[in-house]
Amino acid sequence: MNNSMEEEKSKALVELIYSWIQEAGSRIRSHLNEELTVSTKNGRDDIVTNVDKETQEFLIRKILEKFPEDKILAEENGLDRCLDMSGRVWIIDPIDGTLNFYFQRENFAVMLALYVDGIGKLGFIYNVMREELYWGGAEFGVYCNQTKLSAPKEPRLEDGLFGMNSAMYVQNTLHAHDIGIRTMGVRTSGCAGLEFISLLKGNTIGYISNLSPWDYAAGVVLSHEFGFISSQLNGCPLSFDGREYFLIATSPAYEEIKGKYIS
């Protein structure tokens, strides 16, 4: 295929995924006034609802109808490991910020990413209640709905607000507190997707948390387009295998953290 045919194919793929996520959002909104079925996973604050599960099933069905050979890595239903990232892998968080979804019926996101041979190609983060879909990748840049975004400034650590996992902040896990108090203030939303959106808008300059691959897969695709740098908080590359301490920050803030707090 020549370049323009490749481009058309990529655009068509984006439009397809876009439509799936919009439909997933509509389905979620239609459940908002219903009683939810809730069960706990690893502890009383780690919950899953019937809507998480239904949304994941919906997205997987859409993906596999179109791409039956592709691999899936997803939060629910035992699809939470993918030992081989070769080929096309779809990474799904059907509802990111489930506690917010359950208690607030807002401040949550649907996230979907497409990785090919371990490289992030496309990322989608949908703030369902505000109907704001952040999407993009190396071929496109970053958009909110139909509007192309510009990269925010790249402040130093001491010149911006920082998204922070509250438990890691209290315990100073891998210097999370030392890092946080160097900033202008920490914020905790309870939703990784919203934290990535804050980065893309320039509202915050970094984010530290304890995340699984589906929590960061879409976010790193988008934020790398704007020059943010991510890794495990110990400096190792993200493993995409299980939960890990996660760091992302503007380039100057990342360098300062690396120099002072990562040995």
Added chain:
Amino acid sequence: MNNSMEEEKSKALVELIYSWIQEAGSRIRSHLNEELTVSTKNGRDDIVTNVDKETQEFLIRKILEKFPEDKILAEENGLDRCLDMSGRVWIIDPIDGTLNFYFQRENFAVMLALYVDGIGKLGFIYNVMREELYWGGAEFGVYCNQTKLSAPKEPRLEDGLFGMNSAMYVQNTLHAHDIGIRTMGVRTSGCAGLEFISLLKGNTIGYISNLSPWDYAAGVVLSHEFGFISSQLNGCPLSFDGREYFLIATSPAYEEIKGKYIS
């Protein structure tokens, strides 16, 4: 005056204040793309901008044009003490969440309250960028814009999310951390006004922070309408004089905190 005349007078007063706050919000939005003039107050993360000061001046001018004898308690320009709460006192936070305003241009609020002989009569919290004005008092109930709100459920401490000051959480100030970990999770927005809005919507069930009177004056008027209970975190009544450790929660959550953590 008979009752219906009193009612008409109260309604007219609400409409007047409503129009002031809407206008204050429009003025703030018109500054959003300008460079702001910033100075620090008590430390590098305690900032004030020209827009805070102009907004406060605007609101005070409106109040004193109409009620020249009334007292003012306000965040900026040396109006931050009011030793005598007798008579009519207006309590103003021109921009609550100034760090969010400065760095994010969203997630801040204008707050205004009217107290008479120390009793909160009217409270207004305006989420300027979402154009949502929460207002009310004992004579009215609680509204968002023109829509009357219903009181949220009153969950126990362990059954809801909780707004939390991150420094108090880390230092376990007056058991702030002990209380936070009893809940389903803590959230930190950096704006007291948004925390009160979360309470009114039922998104959170309580809030602990280190607040000045203008940070809580409007919020307690509104949240008391919905049965929330507030005090200093040591159990003493709010003083309306200087910064204090602040607690508000649903009745069952407040009682649990009082029983277990306030000696």
